Amino acid sequence: MYLEKYNLELRYGENSHENAQIFGKPSFEILHEGKQISFNNILDAEAAYVVAKHLKYIDGYGSVVVKHQTPCGASIKKNKIESIISAISADEESSFGGILSVNFKFDEECALAIKKKYLEVVIAEKFTENAIEILKSKKIRILKVNNYEPKVGKPAFGAYLIGERKLPNLKFEHVAGPKLSVEEMKELTFAYIVIEGVKSNAILISKNLTTVGIGTGQPSRKRAAWIATSLAEKEAEGAFAASDAFFPFPDGLEILANAKVKAVIAPMGSIRDEQIIESANRFGISFYKASGRVFRH
Structure with missing residues (x-):
């Protein structure tokens, strides 16, 4: 081209x-x-x-x-x-x-x-x-x-890389904790859509279809969760969180649980997925699996 x-x-x-x-x-x-x-x-x-x-x-x-x-x-x-x-x-x-x-x-x-x-x-x-x-x-x-198809791209080694930019399927799979209502699923969908635009590693917390804490651009997902909950403060209680990629360890999920987040949406694919599901059940967090990761660099 x-x-x-x-x-x-x-x-x-x-x-x-x-x-x-x-x-x-x-x-x-x-x-x-x-x-x-x-x-x-x-x-x-x-x-x-x-x-x-x-x-x-x-x-x-x-x-x-x-x-x-x-x-x-x-x-x-x-x-x-x-x-x-x-x-x-x-x-x-x-x-x-x-x-x-x-x-x-x-x-x-x-x-x-x-x-x-x-x-x-x-x-x-x-x-x-x-x-x-x-x-x-x-x-x-x-x-x-004007209407156009968004792309992602970066210069590298004197060349230019261009890729697609699109959301995965917005159907989520319940894997742990209590199931959410239709209205609550709308909140989880909102968090997942917005986090697609946040620089990775990212954790986003929302309530009433408005962001209340965004942890962005961290090399550690645990650190992104800490930033998001710190910004959200008391608004994290009963709120909904999205992760742009899988949790590699339960520690990030634990930070969200300690802040009393109600539900989490994240892709899976970690070698510790079973630990993540077990932790979500232990914390009483509603955990839903996204159909794909949405991190941006």
């Missing part, structure tokens, strides 16, 4: 002393730029958009805030404004300077709901004219996304 250089000047590369270029035509339109868009803005924008798009598998309005290509907050609500505010408030400190994507039409009411100027970019498939004008006045960049 040969891609020509695309004529869009970027403010700078991954760091301000580095240049960056685009090859191939990106599937977005810049409705408002203001300060020139950067390499990092585009990567973060796609990271937010793909997770928001995947949230369409669950009824409701989905919003995601991303920084450094990983979610800091995500939420699904029955009301657009509540969805946006919940996603931002899930980790308001990390959301500062972040990028917001929604899976619904971004209208005037949505634009007015963003009270503070701490978002760099807003991404959606549709915007109303009034929303565009309001976001412009807040000096927020606006990207309108």
